Amino acid sequence: MNKKTLRDVNLNGKRVVMRVDFNVPIKGGVISDDTRVQAALPSIRYVLEQGGSLVLMSHLGRPKGTGYEVEFSLAPVAVHLEKVLGRKVVFAPDCMAADDVVKSAGAGSVVMLENTRFYAEEEGKPKKTDDMTDEVYAAKKAEMKQKQSVLAKKLASYGDLYCNDAFGAAHRAHASTAVICKYIGESVAGFLMEKEIEYLGGAVEKPARPFVAILGGAKVSDKLAVVKNLLTKVDVLIIGGGMAYTFLKAKGHEIGKSLCELDQLDYAREMLADAEKRGVKFLLPLDNVAADNFAADANTRLVGNDIPEGWMALDIGPKTTALYAEAIKSAKTVVWNGPMGCFEMPAFAKGTLGVCQAVADSDSVSIIGGGDSVSAVNKSGLAPKMTHISTGGGASLEFLEGKVLPGVASLSDKA
Numbered sequence: 001m002n003k004k005t006l007r008d009v010n011l012n013g014k015r016v017v018m019r020v021d022f023n024v025p026i027k028g029g030v031i032s033d034d035t036r037v038q039a040a041l042p043s044i045r046y047v048l049e050q051g052g053s054l055v056l057m058s059h060l061g062r063p064k065g066t067g068y069e070v071e072f073s074l075a076p077v078a079v080h081l082e083k084v085l086g087r088k089v090v091f092a093p094d095c096m097a098a099d100d101v102v103k104s105a106g107a108g109s110v111v112m113l114e115n116t117r118f119y120a121e122e123e124g125k126p127k128k129t130d131d132m133t134d135e136v137y138a139a140k141k142a143e144m145k146q147k148q149s150v151l152a153k154k155l156a157s158y159g160d161l162y163c164n165d166a167f168g169a170a171h172r173a174h175a176s177t178a179v180i181c182k183y184i185g186e187s188v189a190g191f192l193m194e195k196e197i198e199y200l201g202g203a204v205e206k207p208a209r210p211f212v213a214i215l216g217g218a219k220v221s222d223k224l225a226v227v228k229n230l231l232t233k234v235d236v237l238i239i240g241g242g243m244a245y246t247f248l249k250a251k252g253h254e255i256g257k258s259l260c261e262l263d264q265l266d267y268a269r270e271m272l273a274d275a276e277k278r279g280v281k282f283l284l285p286l287d288n289v290a291a292d293n294f295a296a297d298a299n300t301r302l303v304g305n306d307i308p309e310g311w312m313a314l315d316i317g318p319k320t321t322a323l324y325a326e327a328i329k330s331a332k333t334v335v336w337n338g339p340m341g342c343f344e345m346p347a348f349a350k351g352t353l354g355v356c357q358a359v360a361d362s363d364s365v366s367i368i369g370g371g372d373s374v375s376a377v378n379k380s381g382l383a384p385k386m387t388h389i390s391t392g393g394g395a396s397l398e399f400l401e402g403k404v405l406p407g408v409a410s411l412s413d414k415a
Contacts (some may be wrong), residue, residue, distance in 0.1 A: 065120030071409030165190025170407030185192030216241030240340030256307035287317030337369035
């Protein structure tokens with residue numbers, strides 16, 4: 001990663017505006033999972049240890065962008081951070097009007113700004129209504145971009161340099177993740193960002209081989225570009241979850257009521273042909289756990305790779321789990337994004353947990369690519385056996401697609 005990090009700049013006496021990802025689950029003011037807060041602590045502590053002070057900013061949830069909404073306030077997160085950090089955290093209730101709070105906080109202080117998404121300018125995209133012409137929308141878009149720049153300048157004014165440690169938001173060209181870099185001296189990566197790029201970048205560009213990618217989840221359409229890009233990189237591609245049945249249908253199998261995207265069948269055939277041409281092993285389910293209803297207490301039966309009429313496949317079967325585990329066993333690099341079935345329901349969790357165990361047991365650099373895969377790994381209790389668990393679902397997917405992430409591209413290059 002040819003981008004400056006916190007280690008490359010003098011932090012003594014400097015105020016660092018740091019974008020973190022504190023988009024944590026909160027109910028009744030209580031944080032149920034503070035993984036993302038914990039992940040940001042190394043960068044936060046390093047700045048303070050080096051004699052710097054901090055202005056932290058983050059989004060939380062999806063507010064309307066029209067002002068304060070109590071359920072999306074970061075105030076409870078500031079209280080929680082103060083506890084885990086063991087020092088005072090000053091909360092600024094408006095990210096656009098925090099000058100006095102920041103100035104009065106003094107050297108060595110930690111200030112946390114309120115949710116940046118309380119302003120529509122953060123995302124920088126106007127909403128398009130059905131009756132809006134393209135010309136009107138283009139004008140509104142230009143106006144919003146100007147407002148986004150104003151917000152970015154204001155956020156930049158709170159510090160001497162910028163640090164992005166929010167990989168989970170790095171695929172967004174928002175005021176606080178990318179545009180801010182235009183208006184501040186230097187922009188560097190935090191330790192979490194550095195780690196994410198190191199592992200994901202290493203896996204995609206210089207993987208130890210055999211390189212095995214595991215893709216699951218509901219829809220092929222969510223991972224079109226990922227499949228296409230990975231076929232140029234991997235030795236084995238394993239497909240599970242709902243997306244597998246579009247591929248099976250494309251191969252001529254009966255899939256019953258299983259999830260299928262009919263408009264993606266040609267794409268699926270194209271990818272299967274591409275894999276064959278490149279010599280990539282493209283593994284699909286041999287057997288499946290089928291249900292007569294999408295419910296935890298549904299009647300189930302074990303079937304082959306043809307699903308009977310009236311039944312839907314909700315998990316891979318034991319033969320498939322064994323096949324996938326065997327492929328994973330010899331891998332030196334594993335990237336996994338997406339579960340093998342509806343693992344949230346115990347009756348359909350065995351395939352995902354079996355793959356999880358295989359990855360944990362393998363002698364590989366294992367990278368879990370965010371989202372439901374992370375939930376599955378945490379649920380299995382095998383998280384400590386994984387090399388790296390990504391904090392960014394959407395960002396890791398776009399990285400695997402080969403896309404440039406604005407939140408990374410906008411950082412200062414190393415000399």
